[in-house]
Amino acid sequence: xxxxxxxxxxxxxxxxxxxxxxxxxxxxxxxxxxxxxxxxxxxxxxxxxxxxxxxxxxxxxxxxxxxxxxxxxxxxxxxxxxxxxxxxxxxxxxxxxxxxxxxxxxxxxxxxxxxxxxxxxxxxxxxxxxxxxxxxxxxxxxxxxxxxxxxxxxxxxxxxxxxxxxxxxxxxxxxxxxxxxxxxxxxxxxxxxxxxxxxxxxxxxxxxxxxxxxxxxxxxxxxxxxxxxxxxxxxxxxxxxxxxxxxxxxxxxxxxxxxxxxxxxxxxxxxxxxxxxxxxxxxxxxxxxxxxxxxxxxxxxxxxxxxxxxxxxxxxxxxxxxxxxxxxxxxxxxxxxxxxxxxxxxxxxxxxxxxxxxxxxxxxxxxxxxxxxxxxxxxxxxxxxxxxxxxxxxxxxxxxxxxxxxxxxxxxxxxxxxxxxxxxxxxxxxxxxxxxxxxxxxxxxxxxxxxxxxxxxxxxxxxxxxxxxxxxxxxxxxxxxxxxxxxxxxxxxxxxxxxxxxxxxxxxxxxxxxxxxxxxxxxxxxxxxxxxxxxxxxxxxxxxxxxxxxxxxxxxxxxxxxxxxxxxxxxxxxxxxxxxxxxxxxxxxxxxxxxxxxxxxxxxxxxxxxxxxxxxxxxxxxxx
Numbered sequence: 001x002x003x004x005x006x007x008x009x010x011x012x013x014x015x016x017x018x019x020x021x022x023x024x025x026x027x028x029x030x031x032x033x034x035x036x037x038x039x040x041x042x043x044x045x046x047x048x049x050x051x052x053x054x055x056x057x058x059x060x061x062x063x064x065x066x067x068x069x070x071x072x073x074x075x076x077x078x079x080x081x082x083x084x085x086x087x088x089x090x091x092x093x094x095x096x097x098x099x100x101x102x103x104x105x106x107x108x109x110x111x112x113x114x115x116x117x118x119x120x121x122x123x124x125x126x127x128x129x130x131x132x133x134x135x136x137x138x139x140x141x142x143x144x145x146x147x148x149x150x151x152x153x154x155x156x157x158x159x160x161x162x163x164x165x166x167x168x169x170x171x172x173x174x175x176x177x178x179x180x181x182x183x184x185x186x187x188x189x190x191x192x193x194x195x196x197x198x199x200x201x202x203x204x205x206x207x208x209x210x211x212x213x214x215x216x217x218x219x220x221x222x223x224x225x226x227x228x229x230x231x232x233x234x235x236x237x238x239x240x241x242x243x244x245x246x247x248x249x250x251x252x253x254x255x256x257x258x259x260x261x262x263x264x265x266x267x268x269x270x271x272x273x274x275x276x277x278x279x280x281x282x283x284x285x286x287x288x289x290x291x292x293x294x295x296x297x298x299x300x301x302x303x304x305x306x307x308x309x310x311x312x313x314x315x316x317x318x319x320x321x322x323x324x325x326x327x328x329x330x331x332x333x334x335x336x337x338x339x340x341x342x343x344x345x346x347x348x349x350x351x352x353x354x355x356x357x358x359x360x361x362x363x364x365x366x367x368x369x370x371x372x373x374x375x376x377x378x379x380x381x382x383x384x385x386x387x388x389x390x391x392x393x394x395x396x397x398x399x400x401x402x403x404x405x406x407x408x409x410x411x412x413x414x415x416x417x418x419x420x421x422x423x424x425x426x427x428x429x430x431x432x433x434x435x436x437x438x439x440x441x442x443x444x445x446x447x448x449x450x451x452x453x454x455x456x457x458x459x460x461x462x463x464x465x466x467x468x469x470x471x472x473x474x475x476x477x478x479x480x481x482x483x484x485x486x487x488x489x490x491x492x493x494x495x496x497x498x499x500x501x502x503x504x505x506x507x508x509x510x511x512x513x514x515x516x517x518x519x520x521x522x523x524x525x526x527x528x529x530x531x532x533x534x535x536x537x538x539x540x541x542x543x544x545x546x547x548x549x550x551x552x553x554x555x556x557x558x559x560x561x562x563x564x565x566x567x568x569x570x571x572x573x574x575x576x577x578x579x580x581x582x583x584x585x586x587x588x589x590x591x592x593x594x595x596x597x598x599x600x601x602x603x604x605x606x607x608x609x610x611x612x613x614x615x616x617x618x619x620x621x622x623x624x
């Protein structure tokens with residue numbers, strides 16, 4: 001895992017200091033080695049900041065040059081099936097100099113060009129400069145686990161793993177007021193479009209590759225999940241799903257460093273942990289350690305659940321406790337590391353990765369994607385109920401689903417259940433309408449920047465709209481909203497602390513099989529994530545039966561109590577009041593009033609405003 005950068009200027013040579021400054025804005029992503037290389041008489045340059053994980057020798061450092069000097073590669077990510085690909089390439093006469101997956105990637109590109117992407121099982125963003133054609137190739141993995149941003153100008157292109165690198169580039173980094181409003185009103189939509197929060201900066205989308213030349217940029221979609229699903233010969237059975245998941249965990253242990261697991265006590269991370277603990281390599285080498293985030297003495301603390309898992313597997317663990325004073329010291333840093341507008345603060349995760357780094361771990365295996373593939377959110381129950389009602393089938397399954405909806409809110413009555421079912425989407429249009437629900441107060445504060453379009457509108461004619469509503473909802477959560485938003489945040493938080501995340505649920509083989517499996521693997525008899533609850537019997541029963549799992553979020557009342565002084569100082573700055581991004585005076589009034597009223601719910605609702613203020617004040621001196 002690394003930070004990568006590229007500059008191309010067809011009109012003038014690139015000053016070495018410009019390339020170095022641009023690249024080393026990403027040093028947190030790769031503290032082990034930093035190298036820049038100018039090419040094409042200085043008209044092109046590649047930079048790499050390395051986090052050494054596979055073949056940690058200096059021979060695997062990047063930029064990596066092909067033996068004939070034609071191609072130069074910088075690569076961020078992991079190709080998990082590099083062992084098998086290396087064997088195939090060697091059978092075709094390729095001779096290797098290192099044991100790295102980087103060299104496998106470059107030889108694969110030499111042999112198969114763009115078609116190599118279909119052969120990779122992994123996560124990646126990479127850039128290749130072709131010295132013969134003086135063109136730049138860039139690619140991103142199927143699901144956008146690894147980021148890649150670019151900015152075009154009249155004579156060239158700048159490419160980087162994170163947007164903050166552009167703050168260290170002569171063009172600078174400026175927040176776009178219209179995009180600020182758009183993403184603050186719907187933060188989960190940030191990753192569903194090529195647009196970004198910043199002027200002139202775009203992202204390469206998941207499953208895309210692009211060529212850049214003097215004629216401009218040409219973008220191509222090389223992966224489309226729904227097309228791949230439709231090409232499968234038959235639905236996946238449970239045994240196939242379970243086998244694929246175990247292999248996905250196995251290949252993600254391919255590393256030359258010790259492995260951590262981020263354990264929350266929820267079903268997904270427990271399934272990952274349990275599977276890892278059964279792998280022969282892990283049992284033999286004893287190189288797995290759990291890290292558990294904790295908010296001691298608060299309702300949000302779930303340490304007891306995680307401890308249940310570590311005790312069950314006799315797994316070494318570190319408890320990372322976060323209190324208000326520790327949170328206040330890292331809120332600004334963690335928010336700036338995210339680069340974008342977020343619905344809520346995510347500082348707890350920052351401390352977990354800081355704990356991993358301080359303990360000497362570079363790799364964390366985690367459970368991202370389980371909720372979106374296997375219907376893990378309770379909102380999926382009402383969508384599933386809508387499918388059952390529309391189809392007028394399986395009244396017993398509907399009864400169980402209604403019971404689960406009722407039990408999801410203690411003290412709920414028949415009126416609550418009835419209203420939930422009435423609100424269940426009955427068509428795709430209703431599903432899209434619900435995805436674009438936004439806060440009236442936030443709309444008011446961004447009034448001068450009217451939002452007239454939403455990324456969700458781009459999905460209205462999607463080919464998957466012929467499927468049932470649960471499929472549609474899971475597909476959109478996985479590809480456009482919840483999961484991409486989560487992946488973006490966790491990439492920034494982990495890599496800010498020089499830690500790589502690997503997610504077995506995101507193995508493309510498992511993803512295709514999960515989408516192509518029966519709904520009973522997702523919701524059955526009122527249970528979400530039925531595949532895991534019914535088949536992962538090695539996990540403690542209390543974890544499998546648990547229905548009250550919440551996200552890893554700090555206690556919300558801290559904002560208007562222990563953190564009130566910090567928050568008051570943020571909104572009292574002249575720059576906050578005079579900002580051109582939102583109505584600063586009104587925002588200040590509502591935030592201070594919420595602090596006085598101890599209204600933590602409204603403060604959480606206003607977090608996107610606070611988030612933007614931190615970003616706007618931070619990029620002037622970002623590289624200090």
